[in-house]
Structures are given as structure tokens and as C-alpha cells.
Amino acid sequence: MSEEVKVFGFWCSPFSRRVELALKLKGVQYEYIEEDVFKNKSPLLLKYNPVHKKIPVLLHNGKPIAESLVILEYIEETWKANPILPEDPYEKAMVRFWTKFADEKCLPALWKAGWSPENEREKAVDEACECLKTLESALKGKRFFGGETVGLVDIAANFIAFWLRLIQEATGQELLSAEKFPDLFKWTDEFGSCSVVKESLPPRDKLLAFFKARVAEAMDAQTNASK
Amino acid sequence: MAAGENVKLLGTRQSMFTQRVVWALKLKGIEYEFIEEDLVNKSSLLLRLNPVHKKVPVLVHGGKSIIESKIILEYIDETWKETSLLPQHPQDRAYVRFWAAFIDDKLMEASKKAFVSTGDDQVKAIESTVEALQLLEEELHGKRFFGGDQEIGFLDIVAGWIAYWFQFIEEVGGFKVMDSTKFPCLDSWTKSFLQVPSIEQNLPPPDELRNVFGAIRSSMCPK
Numbered sequence: 001m002s003e004e005v006k007v008f009g010f011w012c013s014p015f016s017r018r019v020e021l022a023l024k025l026k027g028v029q030y031e032y033i034e035e036d037v038f039k040n041k042s043p044l045l046l047k048y049n050p051v052h053k054k055i056p057v058l059l060h061n062g063k064p065i066a067e068s069l070v071i072l073e074y075i076e077e078t079w080k081a082n083p084i085l086p087e088d089p090y091e092k093a094m095v096r097f098w099t100k101f102a103d104e105k106c107l108p109a110l111w112k113a114g115w116s117p118e119n120e121r122e123k124a125v126d127e128a129c130e131c132l133k134t135l136e137s138a139l140k141g142k143r144f145f146g147g148e149t150v151g152l153v154d155i156a157a158n159f160i161a162f163w164l165r166l167i168q169e170a171t172g173q174e175l176l177s178a179e180k181f182p183d184l185f186k187w188t189d190e191f192g193s194c195s196v197v198k199e200s201l202p203p204r205d206k207l208l209a210f211f212k213a214r215v216a217e218a219m220d221a222q223t224n225a226s227k
Numbered sequence: 228m229a230a231g232e233n234v235k236l237l238g239t240r241q242s243m244f245t246q247r248v249v250w251a252l253k254l255k256g257i258e259y260e261f262i263e264e265d266l267v268n269k270s271s272l273l274l275r276l277n278p279v280h281k282k283v284p285v286l287v288h289g290g291k292s293i294i295e296s297k298i299i300l301e302y303i304d305e306t307w308k309e310t311s312l313l314p315q316h317p318q319d320r321a322y323v324r325f326w327a328a329f330i331d332d333k334l335m336e337a338s339k340k341a342f343v344s345t346g347d348d349q350v351k352a353i354e355s356t357v358e359a360l361q362l363l364e365e366e367l368h369g370k371r372f373f374g375g376d377q378e379i380g381f382l383d384i385v386a387g388w389i390a391y392w393f394q395f396i397e398e399v400g401g402f403k404v405m406d407s408t409k410f411p412c413l414d415s416w417t418k419s420f421l422q423v424p425s426i427e428q429n430l431p432p433p434d435e436l437r438n439v440f441g442a443i444r445s446s447m448c449p450k
Contacts, residue, residue: 051329051362065321067328077317089305093293100295101279134279 005030006059008045010037012202012210014107014159015068016056021155021200022072026079069103072152084152095152098138098145102157106131110160113175114167115218128175132160136184143190154191161188162201170211232289234259237273239266240431241439243388244296245284250384251300253425255307297327300381312381314374326366326373327385334359338393342400342440343447349402357404360413363389367412371419379423383416390417391430399440 005023007030009016023030035045035055048057048064057064058071060078065071076085086092106128113121113128138145138153145153160176165188168174178185191197236252236259238245252259264273264283276285276292286293286302293302304312313320337359340352363386367373374380397403407414421427 060318063318065318065325067325070321070324070328073324074317074321077320089302090288090291090293092305093298093302096298096301097293097295100298 004061006033008033008035008057009055010035012207013055014163017200018068018155018158019056019058019071022075024196024200026081028079098153099156102135102153106135107159110164114171132176132181132184136181139183139187161191166208167211170208170215235262235287236284237262237264238284239264241435242283243392246429247296247384248284248286248299249429250425251303251312253429255310257307323382326382330386338396341402342396353402353404360410364410364412367416383420390420395436395440399444
């Protein structure tokens, strides 16, 4: 049966990369459509996600699904190869809990810590490190959050494995170090070295340049503000 | 874990999130022990079972704890198969999950802001609340419940706070957006939802909610 699968995404968004990673893990062929999210969202995107007007959107046989975590659960229920969720309801609940934690607590805390102005930085960094410590406890010495294979929590935490390192490089901050978070740091290497994961990451240099430009913009804004 | 094993629920009667779990358990006819928590003086049991967030509700089944109300609802649906709360088809499941996230993120955030703020901030927050309610109103159009015409489901349970808690949020917060002319479908849904026996028999008394919201508002608003 031929299926039409499309992903509307943005090259540097960890959210649309999550969707691509899940599809690749399950061997699902899809067409990728790059959206110009800052300047010119397409009429199709606005039609398929009128509520949030955001990427990612998955289109399956003409029907749209929005919100990356909702899309990931849909992908899991539709394509059964290489499951990213366990079968047991309790184990599934735990995976959903950690996925939500990574997405709703870790990601915003890390983003805030990466970009916060000097006077707010210490507090933001402390909060981000608390999140990382808590998330690390979910690894429990396993290779991946999903055990021997990449699972939903790993996919949801993709930002930590790749985007965070480049933000750290661009801003000169170190939030996730091998000394402070040995297990989590090791996980970023394991995750990042999977061939399927590598295929679903943005180009390193381009993303680093993007973050460096953001750092420069933020510094200009601060200089102007203090004039 | 077998479905027949011992079930406990840690929560508070006034918590909209705890009540979601109560409704789900009642709808499925599951016996459970309710443990009322004092959120000012959290018990060592609660802190042990939910060390990350230290919040209610917590469902304990066969000695294992499950947290976060929407996650608990999905767990209940997967463990006790009678009277399904979520639809079967992945497309429909994605639909209810999307709107559940919308209700808990967009609508709840806007309502909270409207509840604690004053002046221009409140005006903006009220606008956002109305926009969010408008979208839900459109989704309900023509249906008796979010779950369809016959029975309530996962999305009705998640939206349940709108049918009952919201009026007290408005009252204590000093604003009014819900009315039957602007939101006829939500108004009609509210009436049908509150008539479902498992819901009707499991709602906290109005004064308790007024007290709780009053206390929350006092603690959050700058004097």
C-alpha cells in the first residue's frame, strides 16, 4: 500500500528533527518540506496547523498531526517496526513521564540558561543543572533511556545531545560536562554516534554559525540597551 | 501488573487534576483507596512516591506509582480495558492528545494569568483565554461531548475543569468570560458533562473551591 507521508519542518528545529528521527528509525519513507518559519510560513502550514501555526506537522495520507510529542505517539501506533515505547503500561507511563520532563522542564531551563543575561545567569544555570541531574537519574546506567535501543525519551532529549553542545560552544558556557554529569555526557556520545540519529541532525557548522550570530545579536542588544 | 491488584490514589478533593483520575476510576468501576493529602504539609509518602514534582495526583497500583494526570489517565485506559476513554484509531488518539495538550497548556496558562493579574496584564490574559475558548467552542460544534454523542471520554475528562472549576477561577480572579451566548456549545457541553453520574457525584463543594482559590490568589498577588 503506498502511503503519503510528509514532514513540515525547519532545518535547525529539534522538534521537527525528532519527527524525522522517529520515521527513520522505523524505516518510513517521507517527503520533507522546509518551512521559512521566521519570515514566510506557507499557506499549507497555516492550513494544516491553524491552531499553533508551527512546525513540525506530519501529514499522513492527507491528514495532518501537529505537536512533536503527539506526532511521535502517532508514529509509534501507526508503524510497528522498532518500537520506541515499551508494551507494559507502567513502563510506558514512566517513559511518558520522562519524555514530558525532558520536553517541558529540561529544554526551557537549558535554553534560558544558555541565553540569559549576566545578572540572571547564575540562577538559570542552577535550575538547568538541577534538571540535568534529575534527568540523568532516569538513565540508571543504561546505554540509552530506552535501554539497548533508542526510545521516546532519547528522541525527546535530542536537544541535549546535540543543540546544547553547540550553544555551549557559541556562548562559552559549560552546562553539561563529563565531570558533573558523567552518565548523561556518555549518553550524548552514544546517542550522537547512532547512524540513524546522525542522519537526522542539522549540519553542525551551519547550526554553530546560527548560534554564534544569536550571541552577537544579544550582545549588540545589551550594549545598545546600556547606552 | 494484574488489573485486580490494589489501587490507591493520593490527591486532594479540590484539585482538578486529582478529580480527573477519580472520574476515570469511577467510570471504569475500579475500586480504590483515596488518600487525602495536605499540600501545605506534604506527607512523606507523597514525597517518596513523587520525588521529582512532589505533587498530586499519584496513582499507586500494585505498589508502583504513576504521576501526571494525563499520563495516569492513559495508564488506567491501558490497564483496565472496559469502557475505553481514548478512541482506538491512531488518528483519533492524536486528535484527543493534541487538544488535551492545548487545554492544559494554552487555555490553562491564559486562565491562570487572568486569575492573578490586574489592569492591562489581566486584559491581555482575558483576551488569550477567550481566544482559546473560541477554538474549543469550534471543536465541540455539533457534538454533545468531545468524545462523541454517546459518552464522555479522555478529552471531556481533561476539559472537565472548564465545566466546574473555571467559574470559581473567574469569580475569585474578578473577571467573566464564559457565557451561554458567546459559547453556546461549551455551555451545552458543561450541562451534559455535569449530569454524567460519575462526574456529578464527584465534584468538590463550591465553598471549598472558593477558599482554595482565594488562598492561592492571596499568596500569588503582590500586595
